[in-house]
C-alpha cells in the first residue's frame with residue numbers, strides 16, 4: 395500500500411471509531427434491559443455474538459497459521475503443487491456451521507414464538523398504539539382513556555399492544571423494554587412488553603417516515619400500581635376548568651382555533667386530527683421533544699414546524715398575548 399493510501403485508511407478507521415461513540419447513549423441501550431421481553435431478546439443477541447466471536451477467532455487463527463506456515467520459501471517453484479478435494483475437511487466445515495446454526499436457531503425460534511403470544515390472565519393490559527406523522531396516540535380500550543406521546547403502564551404488568559398507523563409506515567421502539575415492531579398501513583401488528591422497575595423509558599420511531607422522523611419521540615412511564623390507578627382516575631375526571639382569567643381567555647381561543655384538531659376529555663372539544671390533550675400538564679414533554687413548561691408550550695404554538703418540520707399542526711395567526719393565554723389554559727389541564 396502506498397503511504398498516501400495508508401494515511402487515508404487511518405483517517406477512515408479513526409472516523410469509524412468516532413462513530414462508535416454514538417453507542418454511549420444509555421437511556422436507549424439494548425444492553426440495559428428493563429423487562430422480561432428485552433432480557434429474552436438480549437440473550438438471543440448475546441448467543442449469536444458469542445458464536446460469531448468464536449467463529450471469528452478460529453477463522454482468523456487458521457488464516458494467520460496458513461499465511462505463516464505456507465509462505466513461499468527459498469528455492470520453491472511457482473506454481474506450488476495443486477491439490478483438490480479433501481472429504482474430511484469438506485465435512486468438517488459443513489457440519490460445524492450446521493451445529494452452530496442449530497444452537498442459534500433453538501433460542502431464536504422459541505423466543506420469537508414466546509414474544510408473539512398475546513398475554514392473558516391477571517396482570518395483563520391492552521393498549522392500542524396509533525402512529526401518525528410525527529406523534530403517537532395511546533388508547534386504553536378497557537379503561538376508556540386516550541393519551542398521546544407518553545404511555546403510562548403499571549410496573550410488573552404485561553402490556554399487549556395493537557399497533558396501527560393512520561398514514562405511512564412507522565416503527566415502535568423502546569430499546570430498554572422490547573425490540574422494534576413496524577406499524578403498517580392496512581394492518582394491525584401486535585407485540586407485548588413489561589417493565590420490571592418504575593421509571594421512564596425513552597422510545598423512538600424506528601422507520602423513516604418523513605422530515606420529522608428523527609424527532610418522533612415518545613416515552614413509556616412505568617408507574618407503581620398505586621400511581622397508575624391515580625393517573626387513570628385523573629384522566630377519567632380531569633381538571634378542565636380554567637384557573638385564572640388568562641386561562642379562561644385561552645379556553646375561548648382554543649375553542650376557536652384548536653378544537654377542530656384536539657380533544658380534551660370532559661369538554662366538548664372533540665377534534666381527532668391531533669393529539670388528545672387531556673391531562674396535558676402532566677406530560678413530561680410537548681410534542682414528545684420540548685420540555686413541558688409555559689415557555690416551550692408557547693414556542694410550540696407560535697411555530698410548530700420550526701420544531702417539527704412537516705408537522706400537520708399549522709402556524710396560526712395569533713399574537714403573543716393570545717399564545718400566552720393558550721399556554722396558561724393548557725398548563726391548567728391536570
Ligand code: HEC
Pocket residue numbers: 527528529542543648651652653654655656667668669670677679680681682691694695702705706707708710720724
Ligand atoms: C390542523 C390540525 C391542528 C390544529 C388546528 C392545531 N393543532 Fe395542535 N397539533 C396537531 C398535530 C397533528 C399535532 C402533533 C404534532 C407532532 O407532534 O408531530 C399537534 C400537537 C399539539 C401539541 C403537543 C401535544 C402533545 O401531546 O405533546 C399542543 C400542545 C398543541 N398541538 C396545541 C395546539 C393549540 C393550542 C392549537 C390552537 C392554537 C392547535 N394545537 C391547533 C394538529 C393541530
Ligand SMILES: [Cu+2]
Pocket residue numbers: 563564565599600601602603604607610
Ligand atoms: Cu417515523
